[in-house]
Amino acid sequence: MELNDKVKNILEWIMCFIIAFVMALLIRYFIGTPTMVQQPSMYPTLKSGERLILNRLTRTTHTMPNRGDIITFEAPTSDSYIYTADNVTAKYSNEPTSLWGKFTHYILEIGRDSYIKRVIALPGEHVQIQDGKVFINGEELQEDYLQPGITTSNANRPYCDLIVPDNCVFVMGDNRPESTDSRSFGCIPQEKIESTVWIRFWPLDRFGGI
DSSP: OHHHHHHHHHHHHHHHHHHHHHHHHHHHHHTEEEEEOOSSTTTTTSOTTOEEEEEOHHHHTTOOOOTTOEEEEEOOOGGGGSOOTTOOBOOOOOOOOSHHHHIIIIISOTTOOEEEEEEEEOTTOEEEEETTEEEETTEEOOOTTSOTTOOOOOTTOSOSEEEOOTTEEEEEOSSGGGOOOHHHHOBEEGGGEEEEEEEEEESGGGOEEO
């Protein structure tokens, strides 16, 4: 009887651990998760080492982000950097095919790289980058979040004059000279958008919504 009680107690602890693990995965995938900024491409809006809370309800509800939103998305594969005029959508050629591969890639996010960028243009909009400026449907985009003197180069960036396809967004980093973005790999499909940046919680002197 005593042995059975011990086994029962162990099984209850295992069940509690499994439930807690599943709940954590569900919250992380569908609601929100913390992350840390690791690259300078969004400077000065976001600085390397800052810690953020990501809102994943955008993905859960299949809501298209707004212009100006800062989003995270799965990094395109290297063949996206080979320009094709008939397809301006970023490419993802290493998609997992097995059930376990999909679970580790999409749910556990093991071995998957993500980028943080700002939404510049929405589906159906004509993006043009010329003379160091960004134009949406022929009108110059006012970008007060850029540092003074920062311009938007189109040199060696093939995707700088295009119409954003349906269910896609055109994204760029605020630190334009140090950002690899849609100018290099094309537009991001909505299905590859992971979250919008919600709150910066570290450092404390910059705590607040983004």
